[in-house]
Amino acid sequence: MRIIIPLIIAALLVFLTEFEHLTGVPLILAWVVGFLLAMGLTAYIEVKIRMQVMHDEDVKNDEK
DSSP states (O other), X not given: OTTHHHHHHHHHXXXXXXXXXXXXXXXXXXXXXHHHHHHHHXXXXXXXXXXXXXXXXXXXXXXX
């Protein structure tokens, strides 16, 4: 899941660039927004997964 979302966003950006003939400012804005979106979603997913792992470890320690 961590890598799938950035790959999907990258594929969409390539599709938009090639088939919508983006050039200049719209092209740069699309790639910057896409990059920020991919990084933000990846960070969110990573934090969510790490918090779940920490929670699971805490539950395990409480059971002991």
